[in-house]
Structure formats: C-alpha cells, structure tokens
Amino acid sequence: EPEVTQTPSHQVTQMGQEVILRCVPISNHLYFYWYRQILGQKVEFLVSFYNNEISEKSEIFDDQFSVERPDGSNFTLKIRSTKLEDSAMYFCASSEGWGALNEQFFGPGTRLTVL
C-alpha cells in the first residue's frame, strides 16, 4: 500500500539554525500539506500546496517557514532560523484531490527538537 514517508524521523538543532524537513508524498497525489503538533497539544495546520504554489497558510506559517517541491517526488518544509517554540512533531500529508471528498494520508512525522 502506498504511503507518505518523511525524513529524518528525529532532528535535533540549535536555536537559530536552519532545518529542512523532507517528505515524499504518495506518487499520484497532487495536494500536499504540512501540520505540526507540539507535545501534548492538538495537531495544527501549517500550509497547503498545489501546482507549485501555496494554497493556504496558517498564521503559524510566518516568514521563517517556506515550502518547496524541488523535484517530482519530494516536498520540503524549511525553517530558516529555528526557535525553541518550533520544537514539535511535523507531519506531512498528501491527497489525490481537493476538499471534503479526498482523505489526506499522513506520514509518520519528524520530531524536531530545538535546543
């Protein structure tokens, strides 16, 4: 069964450093998402991406964040200058279509720890 994969599974970084989290969505999916979950809190939407453009972003997704689909398979989330409060699980998701009739498939997540 196809699945969304994410690397690395755990990333430790120093405050102020740049990190890139990588995702490989399901191959025939066209819509891509990033979510995050701070320990003990709910899953929060960050950004959605389609046709090489951001479709929607939350207020969490400020200028420190960016997303890119550098090739036909990878989807990345970059945090330019990490803060302590960026420590969280980051989940990538993809869906075949848009909106309410298309379930999203989530990856296993990357645990980001900012020291």
Place this chain on the structure above:
Amino acid sequence: DAKTTQPPSMDCAEGRAANLPCNHSTISGNEYVYWYRQIHSQGPQYIIHGLKNNETNEMASLIITEDRKSSTLILPHATLRDTAVYYCIVRGLGSSNTGKLIFGQGTTLQVKP
C-alpha cells in the same frame, strides 16, 4: 467548517464495541463528517467519512443521526491496537474549503484487556 464536540476520554473492554460520539449541531448541508485517529504520536490515520447515510468500511462504521447534528463512530470489536486519540472533523465542499483539516482535542480511547 462546523465545530465539533467530543468527550475527552473513553474506556472500552477488548473485544467489545467502542462507540465514540461526536456533536456537530451547526453542520450545514454540504459538510461531511470525517473521522481520523492518532496512535501515540504517529501521523493521523483516516478512518471513515459520511454525509448523511450510515457508512461502513473494514475499519469502522459511522452512524449519522437523521438531523445530522451528531454522529457515532463504531469500532465493532475493539483491540488493544485501537487505543488512540479519535478526531471527529467536519469538512465542507464550498469554496471556502481549502483542504486543510482542523483538529480538535479528540477523544482518547483506552482499550483495556
């Protein structure tokens, strides 16, 4: 998207049916009810969705009341591996729907031996 209300936690005996309720009293006619679950900090997993008819798949059944103001997710024979946080999410088809999922706190289901 309509707001949902779920109990924070529930217990269920292994092998018994787990019935997880969700209230969505402000749901509108073109909004679907979706259920996802999250097993111990893994990525959320899609379970089932429905509009107004009851739905069943290999994982669960979804019962939606006639007025659509509430629904129940049924795991017919719960196992220890079904211990997870279960999220009820309402999603619309309108132009304001951009695909994002809005997660609440969900219901933590503990399946006990």
